[in-house]
Structure formats: structure tokens, C-alpha cells
Amino acid sequence: MKLEQPERSTRAGLTPKEARELFRAGLSVPTAGYSAGYAQANLIIVPKDLAFDVLLFAQRNPKSCPILGVLEAGQTSNELLVDGDIRTDLPKYTVYENGEKIAEPTDLTEYWRDDLVTFIVGCSFTFEAALIENGISIAHIDHGTNVPMYKSSIRSASAGSLTGPMVVSMRPIPAAQVADAVRITSRYPAVHGAPVHVGNPEEIGITDLGKPDFGDAPLMPDGAIPVFWACGVSPQAAVMESRPTLAIGHAPGHMLITDARDSQYQVP
Amino acid sequence: MKLEQPERSTRAGLTPKEARELFRAGLSVPTAGYSAGYAQANLIIVPKDLAFDVLLFAQRNPKSCPILGVLEAGQTSNELLVDGDIRTDLPKYTVYENGEKIAEPTDLTEYWRDDLVTFIVGCSFTFEAALIENGISIAHIDHGTNVPMYKSSIRSASAGSLTGPMVVSMRPIPAAQVADAVRITSRYPAVHGAPVHVGNPEEIGITDLGKPDFGDAPLMPDGAIPVFWACGVSPQAAVMESRPTLAIGHAPGHMLITDARDSQYQVP
Numbered sequence: 001m002k003l004e005q006p007e008r009s010t011r012a013g014l015t016p017k018e019a020r021e022l023f024r025a026g027l028s029v030p031t032a033g034y035s036a037g038y039a040q041a042n043l044i045i046v047p048k049d050l051a052f053d054v055l056l057f058a059q060r061n062p063k064s065c066p067i068l069g070v071l072e073a074g075q076t077s078n079e080l081l082v083d084g085d086i087r088t089d090l091p092k093y094t095v096y097e098n099g100e101k102i103a104e105p106t107d108l109t110e111y112w113r114d115d116l117v118t119f120i121v122g123c124s125f126t127f128e129a130a131l132i133e134n135g136i137s138i139a140h141i142d143h144g145t146n147v148p149m150y151k152s153s154i155r156s157a158s159a160g161s162l163t164g165p166m167v168v169s170m171r172p173i174p175a176a177q178v179a180d181a182v183r184i185t186s187r188y189p190a191v192h193g194a195p196v197h198v199g200n201p202e203e204i205g206i207t208d209l210g211k212p213d214f215g216d217a218p219l220m221p222d223g224a225i226p227v228f229w230a231c232g233v234s235p236q237a238a239v240m241e242s243r244p245t246l247a248i249g250h251a252p253g254h255m256l257i258t259d260a261r262d263s264q265y266q267v268p
Numbered sequence: 269m270k271l272e273q274p275e276r277s278t279r280a281g282l283t284p285k286e287a288r289e290l291f292r293a294g295l296s297v298p299t300a301g302y303s304a305g306y307a308q309a310n311l312i313i314v315p316k317d318l319a320f321d322v323l324l325f326a327q328r329n330p331k332s333c334p335i336l337g338v339l340e341a342g343q344t345s346n347e348l349l350v351d352g353d354i355r356t357d358l359p360k361y362t363v364y365e366n367g368e369k370i371a372e373p374t375d376l377t378e379y380w381r382d383d384l385v386t387f388i389v390g391c392s393f394t395f396e397a398a399l400i401e402n403g404i405s406i407a408h409i410d411h412g413t414n415v416p417m418y419k420s421s422i423r424s425a426s427a428g429s430l431t432g433p434m435v436v437s438m439r440p441i442p443a444a445q446v447a448d449a450v451r452i453t454s455r456y457p458a459v460h461g462a463p464v465h466v467g468n469p470e471e472i473g474i475t476d477l478g479k480p481d482f483g484d485a486p487l488m489p490d491g492a493i494p495v496f497w498a499c500g501v502s503p504q505a506a507v508m509e510s511r512p513t514l515a516i517g518h519a520p521g522h523m524l525i526t527d528a529r530d531s532q533y534q535v536p
Contacts, residue, residue: 051320056323059323067327160340
């Protein structure tokens, strides 16, 4: 298997299993544009003694942390990654010890323990496809960059030892399409749903849109309104603030490609 | 405070706090008809070492076990029961040891431990109010009996040590109103949502509608179709089958009356 990035149309046409096999073999690239129509997901992996706190954090923060599936301790695949292995099938991971990032490995062999529990968390890539289908262009996709993400001044609801800021992703939307963007993303509650904030970044503690905490700086088209959605990096932000001994996430933009179709997460 | 059951109209007009205070003082009656417009809820209480399994069970069985709130170990109230105490504010509880029912006390003082975690689970009383408002009469309410509940042959998704049958509640609905009943209850995903089965009880392992596992035998009006909804007693059925050392639930029909309004759980 060649480890060069496939052509754009080839990437889009890979099955999720084929894409995961490429990443397992060592390809380490952002996953935007891979396996069109299939849901991509955030990861958060913690030792079993912290698992209740993470699941409770998700229950209390459903917009930022919508759980698509859970791998119990010792489990490395489920119906979201058939024949897969959560330890190897993402292109890149982030490992935190005591809240500090210590590594960004391309597989977890060196860090894996049998008491680790994996949470698979919905990702906004799913609703971005729906926005584009409905004629709303997504600036960071047009420019081939990563979505800008910010630690906001909104606090996540805390759970046990976990507490932290809500991380939000931002997309500039033309004023005439803001209502449509709200309506369309509302139909995807399992992948962050409706925006948490429309316009006026200062109100949620973002003083400079040009300096995101994660991802790439945005280009703001004239007349566009910054629209903010709850982001699946929020549990990682809580992990950074709450400093458990070990936690593992995906690397930003380097997601799990699941066997679930985007359309499964749409409500009527 | 008198411990007689108040008149029907008085019961309906009590605030949730007033109703809880009556039950705390010792009144032990089913809660149907109390505090009209406010959501009633199922309880499941377990030691902290089983709490992850219960929350994961709920995540994997959202139709039978929709979580409205969680009291962490040591916590006895939250915004669902302001100024309340989960140990005393229900009219009756069920205590299980090793899967066997050992008591149905009217308060939990004798059984309480500081490592107990409480899960507050949505209840179909909420969507029944919506059905009635929309002209669909509910037989067990008309007859002043408890809703019939059955252990079905549908298995709940298992989680850690927990596994068991999905318990379903049944309401006879005139054939012409079945579609409306589906449509209306679909709008309440946080309180069991749409039916899991319409007609033909044998297909889900129910051989005699006249012999429910919980609640009262139904009267089936001519031409009515038995319609089945996932029931919040399912986690208790899993507890009975999985036999943890200690678990506590509400007694059937003797619910927590919360400060949340039924209308909060309606989606557009």
C-alpha cells in the first residue's frame, strides 16, 4: 500500500474501511474530504476510573460532546469501525499526561492499556456537508484550511473532576444565509446541532478572531457574520484543565472515519 | 400537614415542591395527576462503582432510559428538585439487593450511603398529557389504574455488567389515531419518544396482555390497537437480571415530581 495522499476524488470515494487501512499503514494527514457521506468523529480516551466523569460530562454537555458510541475497557472496535482498531486507525492522536500534551503519535501502541475506555464523539464535518448541499459555502473548506476553534468564556457544565471552557468552532456565514444555517444544523443534534452564538465574538470572550486556539486563522468575507458552534474538542479542553494522569484524543482535524452515514444523524 | 390524599383538583394544582413536601411528610400514593404540567421521572440509584455501567446503559438505550439529570455521589438535590431531597421526596421506593426486591420503603434513610449516584430518568406521563391534549384518550387514566408494563423479548443493549429485557408500556389506541399517537410522541424524545412496536404483542414476546409484569391489567376497547413504548422500568429490569449488590428505584407509579415543565421536553 502506498502512503502518498490519494487524489482528491480518490479520497472522497474510499470506503471508511479503506481510509482507516491507509491511516493504519502510516498515512498521517487531515481527514477532511475522505469518504464522502460518512460521519467522521472526535475521540476522547481515558482510564476506566475517569470514564464515569467523561460520560457524565457528555450527558451534561450534549451540544459540545454528543456521544456516538463507547468502547468499553479492553474493546478496540465496534459497529462504528467494523474490522477496525481504535489504536491505529486514526492518522494522528494527541496524548496528555497530567493535562500536558506529551506526544502526537500516529498510533497508540506505545500508550495503550487494557483499562482505557474510548468515547467516539460527533463532529461538525457531518453538518458541513449538509450546509454545502444547501448552497451555503464553508470558507475553510474553500480555502483548504482547518476550521478555526476558540476556547470561549462559556463554561462547560462540570462533571466530577472535569471542568473547562466550551470550545467553539467558527464559520463566517453571509447575513442572508444565517437563518438557513441555523435551521439546517438544528436538524443534526447528534453532531453539535444549532449554533451556540451568532455574531459579536467579544460576548463569548473571543477578542481576536484571527488568533484561534486550535485550527487555522479564518478569512472573513465582507458582510459575513461569525457563527459559532459547540465543538467536540471541548472534552479535551476539560482534560487539559482538570489534569488527569492520562488522556488521549484525536489530533485536531485528524478524525476517526466511521462506518455510519452522515444522513443517519439527521432528524426530520 | 395532613397526610390524606388531597382532592383531585388540589393535587393537580400543587407545585412540585408542595407535592414533594407531602410525600416527604409520609403520604405514600401513586403520583399520577399531581402537579399538572410538570414532568415526573423514574429513579435508578446505584453505588458509584456501578454508575458508569448505568450511564452507559442509558447512552445505549436512549428510548427506554432517557436521562434528565444525574446526582453525583453525595448529592441529594439539583435543579430538577430545588430544595428537595432525593432520599425522602418520593412517595415510595423499591430496594434491590443482589437483584432481589427486599423492601418498598417510603424513605431511604435506612439504606442511604454517601457513595450512591442517582439517575433521574424521563417518564411517559409527560407524553400522555400531550396525547390527551390532542384528543387521544388514555385508557388507564380514564379507569384510574396504573399503565400495564411488560418484559418484552426485545433485549436492551448491554453495558458492562448490565443486561436485561426492554420493558414496554402499552396503551390501547383506536386504529384511526395510531398515526397521530406516533407523531405526537415522536416530539418527546427525552421521555421515550415514538413507540417501539405497534400491534401484534406476540412478536415481542407478550403472550397475554391481561397479565402485565408491572402495573394493572388493561381494558382493551373494541377496535383498539395495542401500542408499545419503551419504559423507564427497563434499567430496573436490568438490575434485577444482573444482580448488583445494591440498587434502588422508585416504586412503579410512585415517581419523582420534578420542577421541569413537560413542555421543556418537546422538540419542534
